Structures are given as C-alpha cells and as structure tokens.
Amino acid sequence: MSTRTITLCYRKIMDANASRPWEKMVFDDTYTEFRMQAQLFNQEQKYRSFGELLHYAPGANQLHFLVSAAVRGYVQQLNGLVPDVLDNLGRHFLKFSQFQFEIINSDLFDKARHQVAINFYSDPLVWHDTIGTQLLVSEAAGAGGEMLTNQLALPPFLSIYSLQTRD
Template identity: 70%
Template sequence: MSRLITLCYRKVIDAGSAHPWDKLVFEDTYQEFRMQAQYFNQEKKYRTFGQLLQHAPGAEQLHFLVSAAVRGYLQQLNGLVPDILDNLGRHFLRFSKFQFEIINSDVLDKSRHQVAVNFYSEPLRWHDTVGSYLLVSDAQASGPELLTNMFQLQPYLIIHSLQTAD
C-alpha cells in the first residue's frame, strides 16, 4: 500500500522574529495592514484587527489584502519551505501553495502585529516512520531506487492530508 501525504508548516512571524526574511515580512505586512485597515476604519474607531473583524463589515478581507505584501518574499524561498530541514541539515520540502493569515495587529502598536504563513507541501510518498522521524520521497519518483529524505516532526508541522492507494 502506498501513502501520499501533504504537509503543512505554519510559520508564525511577530516582533520577536529574528531571521532577516521574517523581519522583512513582519515590517511589510504591518505597513500593508495599517494602510488597508484605513478602508475599514475610516472613522478611526478601532485599533486592533480583532475589533475590525468584530465591527467593520468586510474586514475579513484583510487577510487577502495584506497577503500581497508577502508574495514577493515567497519567491525568494525558491519553492522551499523555510525552517524545515532534513537530517543532513538541508532544506528539501517544496511548497506548492500557501495561505497568509493575520493573527493579531494594532494600527498604533507594531509590537502586537503577528501573522502566519501556512506552507502546503507538494505531495510526498511516506515510506516509514522511525521514532519521530518520517522517511519520504518525491511522490512523482519511480523506479527500483528512490532518493529519500528523513526529517523529524516538529512544532507547527503537521500531516495535512493523507491519500492511500493499493
């Protein structure tokens, strides 16, 4: 029986994020949030993203509107999910789609800005589990010998979908 999996890695970015890529995403998404939030807050009644969601019709569109600030940075990743390394310390996990989400923000307090980028991997063939490690290969690969990657499950990384075939 063959098992194909899609992984999802949730990368949370906030004021304490240390990597240069994260800092750029943080800064640009905060500026974009402040700019886009003006449309839903013309009377300047609300400060936080939560207040906008609760009181301003259509404010749920902010996730999509602010995601424009992230798209260019995603191209810099060359299709590889950040932070997820195999046991040899290499980036190997390719993503095919992403979802941007504003977790929290405040138009007057940048330190409260927090966003997430959910990366969805390309399908992988799941061969085995060894302790907390998964042994996978490219779902498209075939032949008598397959190149594999072994990596450890970690926080914010899940098996998003599972497909079995005989």
C-alpha cells in the same frame, strides 16, 4: 502494498521578536500594508485592533487577502522550499507550491502587537515508513523504480495536513 501520500503543512509565525532578516522584512511590510488596508474598513477611525475590525467592520475579513500582497515577493525568494524545515542531514528539501497568509493579531497604533503567519503546504510526498520519531518520505519513483528519500522529524508547527492511501 498500499501507497500513502501525504501533504505537510508548516506554519511560520512572525511577530515583533523576528530575528532573521527575511522574517523582519515580512513582519515590517505586512504591518505597513495592514495599516494602509485597514483604512478601508476604519474610515471613522473607531477601531484600533484587528480583532475589533473583524468584529465590527463588515468585510474586514478581506484583510488577510489584501495584506497577503505584501508577502508574495518574499515567498518567491524561498524558491519553492519551505523555510526552517530540514531533513536529518540538515538540508532544506521540502518543496511547496501553495501557501496561505493569515493575520493573527495586529494593532493600528502598536506595532509590537502585530503577528502574522504563513502556512506552507508541501507538494505531495510518499510516506514510506516511520523510523523512531522520523518520517521516511520521497517525492516520487525515479528511473528504474529508485526513490530518493528524506528522513525528517516533525518539528513544532509542522504537521501532516492530508493523507491519501492507494492500493
């Protein structure tokens, strides 16, 4: 029987409607950092939006990376567990070791237009089966071949990022 290994990607979007404290802090700090870093590409103050900076200011694509420094400490607070994704027992279980920060939209003069995303990439999982609308996955074989499993539905913004099949 072949083994299917998957990596999941969860995209967490934060905007002015952020309601949880962690989300609000990420939103606020990334907006502050965006405004500060954007000065490098907007010294003549000709541009207002992130889109204008990307279109007209050479090198402005670096803003994703430059602003990501503001989220690193917040991501560490998650202790390697993807936020919001729960198994069918209501527990956080999905581990990650990689993430990617992205500015979706922003405006230097209107904080309400600021929107960012963090894409969390799970550690590899063995995909055993699909039961109804839920995936049955495990981290790896334990002692004696026993595998502790988790069952989860794919909520919005969670998808299978990669699939590898081994015979």
